[in-house]
Amino acid sequence: MKAKYYFLTSALLLPPAFSGEKHQCDFLWGTASSSYQVEGGWNESGKGPSNWDYFTHNEVTKYTIGTVENGDVAANQISRDVYLKDIQLMKELGVNSYRFSISWSRIMPDGVTVNKKGLEYYNQLIADLKEANIEPVITLYHWDMPLALYKKGSWSNPESPVWFEKFAQVIFDNFGNKSHNFITFNEPEGYVFTLEPLAANLIEKKPDGYRDVLSVASRGKQAVALHNLLIANAMVVRNYHKAKYDGRIGIALNLSPCIDNGHPNSTTEQLCNDLHNNWILDALYKGKYPDAVLKMYQSAYPKFKPTSQDMQLITQGKPDFIGVNYYGPTLVKHDKSEPFEIGNVPNPDKKPSVNGPVSPEALVTMMKKIDAEYAHPTFIITENGAGFGLADEQLDDGVISDKLRADYLKRHVTAVMNAKMEGLDIQGYLFWSLLDNFEWLWGYKNRFGIIGVDFDDKNLKRTPKLSYYIYQKTIKDYKKQCISKAQK
Numbered sequence: 001m002k003a004k005y006y007f008l009t010s011a012l013l014l015p016p017a018f019s020g021e022k023h024q025c026d027f028l029w030g031t032a033s034s035s036y037q038v039e040g041g042w043n044e045s046g047k048g049p050s051n052w053d054y055f056t057h058n059e060v061t062k063y064t065i066g067t068v069e070n071g072d073v074a075a076n077q078i079s080r081d082v083y084l085k086d087i088q089l090m091k092e093l094g095v096n097s098y099r100f101s102i103s104w105s106r107i108m109p110d111g112v113t114v115n116k117k118g119l120e121y122y123n124q125l126i127a128d129l130k131e132a133n134i135e136p137v138i139t140l141y142h143w144d145m146p147l148a149l150y151k152k153g154s155w156s157n158p159e160s161p162v163w164f165e166k167f168a169q170v171i172f173d174n175f176g177n178k179s180h181n182f183i184t185f186n187e188p189e190g191y192v193f194t195l196e197p198l199a200a201n202l203i204e205k206k207p208d209g210y211r212d213v214l215s216v217a218s219r220g221k222q223a224v225a226l227h228n229l230l231i232a233n234a235m236v237v238r239n240y241h242k243a244k245y246d247g248r249i250g251i252a253l254n255l256s257p258c259i260d261n262g263h264p265n266s267t268t269e270q271l272c273n274d275l276h277n278n279w280i281l282d283a284l285y286k287g288k289y290p291d292a293v294l295k296m297y298q299s300a301y302p303k304f305k306p307t308s309q310d311m312q313l314i315t316q317g318k319p320d321f322i323g324v325n326y327y328g329p330t331l332v333k334h335d336k337s338e339p340f341e342i343g344n345v346p347n348p349d350k351k352p353s354v355n356g357p358v359s360p361e362a363l364v365t366m367m368k369k370i371d372a373e374y375a376h377p378t379f380i381i382t383e384n385g386a387g388f389g390l391a392d393e394q395l396d397d398g399v400i401s402d403k404l405r406a407d408y409l410k411r412h413v414t415a416v417m418n419a420k421m422e423g424l425d426i427q428g429y430l431f432w433s434l435l436d437n438f439e440w441l442w443g444y445k446n447r448f449g450i451i452g453v454d455f456d457d458k459n460l461k462r463t464p465k466l467s468y469y470i471y472q473k474t475i476k477d478y479k480k481q482c483i484s485k486a487q488k
Contacts, residue, residue, distance in 0.1 A: 025482035028135065028428025029475045030097030031090065031450065032383055034142035034186065036071045037437040039103065041078030045117040048109025051150035052143065052440075055199045061443045063202040069443030075435050075453050076460055080124060085462070086434065087132050089451060093468060094475040097135040099382060099430050100125070101142035101186065104167055111146040111163060119174050126178050136179045137382075137430065139252065140168055140236070142186040143195070143440075155192055155225035161232035168236040172243060180247035182240065183323055183382065184233045187254035189280055192226040193219050199441065214339040219275075220301030227306055230283055234317030252323030252382040253280055256330045256356070257366040261345070268334040272342050276330070277366075281322075285374040287315045296340075321427065322370070323382030326363045328356030351404055353386040354446050358408055360415035364424075371424055378425045384412050385432035387446045393465075400452045400465035409450075409467050413474055431471060435462070 036052045043049070056070035077083040090098060104111075106118035126136050141164065145154065149163055157163075168184075194213050201209030212218055233251060240249045258272030274282075274290035282290055288311060298304055335343025347357050367379060388404040395401070409431060420426040436449035444455050450468040454461040 025479065027478070027482075028097040028137070028181075028380060028430065029478070030095045030099060030135075030137065030428065030430040031093075031434035032099035032137075032430045032432050033077075033434055033437065034101040034139065034144075035103035035106070036074070036142070036144045037433075037439070038075040038077045038100075038435060039106075040071065040073040040076045042070075042072045044078060045106070045121060046109060046115040047103065047106040047118060048115075049147040050103065050105040050144040051147055051154070051196075053105075054147050054150065055203065058203045060199050060202050061441060064441040065443050065445050067443065069438070071438040073460075074438045078121070080128070082460070083125065084128060086451075087128055087134065089462065089464065089468075090134055090434065091132045093450075093472050094479070095134060097137050097181070097428065097430065098129055098434070099137035099139060099183070101139035101144075102171060103144055104141065105144060105146040107170060108146060108167055111149040114170055119170075123174065123178075126175060130178070135181065137181040137183065137428075138171070138175065138179050139183040139186050140164075140171060141184065143191050154196065155229045156222075158228060160225075160228045161235055164229075164232040165235045165239065169239065172240060172245070176240070176243065176245045176247075181380075182247065182249040183252050184236055184249060184317075184319075185229060186252045186323075186382075187325055188226060188229050188233075188251075189276060190254040192229060193222050195440065197222060202441075211339070216296050216300040216339065220297035220299075220304060223297045223301065223304045226280075227304070227310065230280065230314045230317065231310060234313050234315075237317040237319070248320035250319040250321035250323050250378075250380065251280075251284075251317075252325050253277075254325045255366060255370075256326065256328065257362050257369075258330045258332050258342075259362065260332050260334075262333055266334065268332055268342055271340060272330065272332050275340065275342075281370065281374055283311065283314050284318050285315070287311045319377070321378040321380050323380050324363075324367065325383035325432075326366070326381065327384065327386065328353065329359050329362040329366075331357065351388060353388050353404070353408070355386055358386065358411070360412045363412065364415050364419045367419060367424055367426075376425065378427055380428035380430070381416060381426065382428075382430050383432040384416075384429070385409075385448045387448045390447075393447055393452065395463070398463075399469070400463055402450075402465045402467050405450070405465070406467040406470045409471055410474070413471075417478075 042053050059068045061069045102122055107115060109115050129136050197213045197218060198210060201212055237249055255277050258269050260266045260269035274293045278290050282288055331345035333343045333345055334341060349357055386405055386408040392402045392404045393400055416426060416429055433448045435451050436447045436453040438444060439446045450465050450471060452463040452465055
């Protein structure tokens with residue numbers, strides 16, 4: 001980065017100095033990704049087809065962004081030559097952790113048989129990260145499963161917990177002693193209730209497919225799938241703890257506080273929070289689903305009958321930490337014409353992001369409520385990021401000048417560290433994402449990386465962004481103050 005450019009922006013964007021006795025120098029600073037979004041190599045080294053290979057090869061993105069895109073190549077991290085350069089950029093960034101997911105279909109191509117080449121790939125990736133003093137934070141399921149299992153019903157199949165337990169055991173047997181941080185599932189509520197059925201609806205050309213997945217009928221049916229997933233979570237967490245690995249295992253939840261600014265604490269606001277935030281948290285920590293939502297789901301889909309034994313088992317999957325995936329709050333209002341009578345309020349920001357209003361204050365308020373409601377859990381911010389469109393991705397003097405993202409990062413880091421000083425048990429901050437990548441139904445249109453990827457270049461050229469250098473300086477300042485404090 002050019003020196004003149006750096007000094008012009010640093011005064012505007014750097015957070016205030018960190019201080020306070022509660023700060024710890026072993027805080028996880030990192031970035032995040034997932035297998036389908038960055039790896040590519042969709043049919044290489046013994047990998048089998050996945051559900052997302054199926055979705056994208058059936059051209060699902062043309063219904064959302066108007067063009068056919070997929071993760072066949074993505075950022076090409078299946079190549080060691082490529083990802084070693086990314087690790088070097090991570091090392092220069094100063095992070096001490098990297099969250100990635102393991103492709104189930106690369107490990108078990110047909111959902112049953114173990115692929116040694118897949119294990120070798122991840123074993124080498126983990127070794128290369130640790131050589132760079134970067135702790136691997138391993139997600140077991142970030143939305144991609146073997147196509148053979150998806151065709152058997154995905155998470156709606158009552159056998160799905162056993163499928164996942166077997167997959168997780170292969171991972172633990174091979175990597176359980178090589179990482180101190182595992183995540184069972186990424187954003188299960190958003191994926192199971194919305195994204196997977198939406199992809200299926202679009203491929204099937206179902207009329208009003210998006211509105212359908214928001215309906216009580218669809219969500220009631222999908223509640224069975226999410227229930228199976230939570231049982232799978234409990235089985236895997238139990239097995240991990242039984243094996244007494246030297247580490248911890250959590251779950252990453254898409255948490256977005258529902259806010260009704262017109263009528264604070266309204267029944268609309270509470271119902272929205274029960275639907276999207278409390279459904280899983282109540283199950284894990286209280287052994288029950290929110291009553292009002294449960295009644296709606298059972299009325300729409302009477303086959304959904306969770307037993308007391310199921311719920312008792314689910315509480316055994318209580319995480320060692322809650323992974324908080326937060327982008328912005330959800331602004332709502334009462335609207336009888338909408339599913340659940342919950343209407344969305346447009347993003348009021350003058351320069352809106354593609355992922356909701358920018359509000360670090362809402363993140364802190366939400367975590368304080370979770371802390372009080374669910375017995376003071378440990379938090380790791382496992383995703384936090386933003387995209388503001390191409391206007392925030394322009395090249396300026398050799399650096400992609402993403403000023404809005406850089407400001408978003410600075411404000412959220414500041415809020416998180418202030419909340420930590422106030423007593424919340426926050427042990428990590430992982431920005432989404434390291435690289436521009438394949439953003440599911442939105443392809444390569446939406447960019448979230450602090451490192452740009454030129455997808456039109458045959459070598460997929462990487463270019464660090466302003467946010468990269470701001471994050472680099474933030475981490476450096478924090479570590480410096482931790483060392484200084486420790487020496488006193």
